[in-house]
Amino acid sequence: MQPKVLTFDVYGTLIDWETGLNDALQQVFRAHGVERTESEALQLFAHHEAQVGAGDYLPYRDVLAETLVRIGRDLNFKPVDAELRAFVESVRDWPAFEDSHDALLRLQKHFKLAVITNCDDEHFAMSNRQLRVEFDYIVTAELARSYKPSLNNFRLALGSIGVSRNKVLHVAESLFHDHVPAKKLGLATVWINRRHNKVGQGATPSAVAAPDAEYPSMSAFADAILGEGG
Structure with missing residues (x-):
């Protein structure tokens, strides 16, 4: 063609984005005493981001924040507001x-x-x-x-x-x-x-x-x- x-x-x-995402996720994980490999962290993100994005439309800021909330739920921690903001803003550093x-x-x-x-x-x-x-x-x-x-x-x-x-x-x-x-x-x-x-x-x-x-x-x-x- x-x-x-x-x-x-x-x-x-x-x-x-995988480098950027992993860096941002690992920062949150460390704050909550969680250890996950890069592959495990990205797999969690892939699962939850796809599910959030498939629902009713949300701004991407909200998609990222909700994805992190769901990852935290899987790993038994709740991200604080500052962590949610930092995760959303990490896009500029990818x-x-x-x-x-x-x-x-x-x-x-x-x-x-x-x-x-x-x-x-x-x-x-x-x-x-x-x-x-x-x-x-x-x-x-x-x-x-x-x-x-x-x-x-x-x-x-x-x-x-x-x-x-x-x-x-x-x-x-x-x-x-x-x-x-x-x-x-x-x-x-x-x-x-x-x-x-x-x-x-x-x-x-x-x-x-x-x-x-x-x-x-x-x-x-x-x-x-x-x-x-x-």
């Missing part, structure tokens, strides 16, 4: 993957770039200060009033972009949040498998999907679609 528009997931694909900025700038010379992201406008603005890229289209959960894997987010994005689906390529890490719904809508997808050298599912629930291509990083994807060095 020859896409005109590349749509991107942000957290897990462009932003290293780092970009080292290759995200340069890869996006290379791709921007040849394609329109869009994001379909499971966060509010304020959180994406925080993260885009890490990415330092001007996207052509931005569809947040706040705009869609729903969270991926809802098809609504993708339908809203496709309507905003206004090109045929065979000219759109969705690029994402999460099979659960992105590849399953994108495939239901007939989109071609590329899996940025950031966890290719790690065990476990990380911060997303397990899912089965069939992406059209797989790369271990954004730089490898950019090399492939542009021709190495393009």
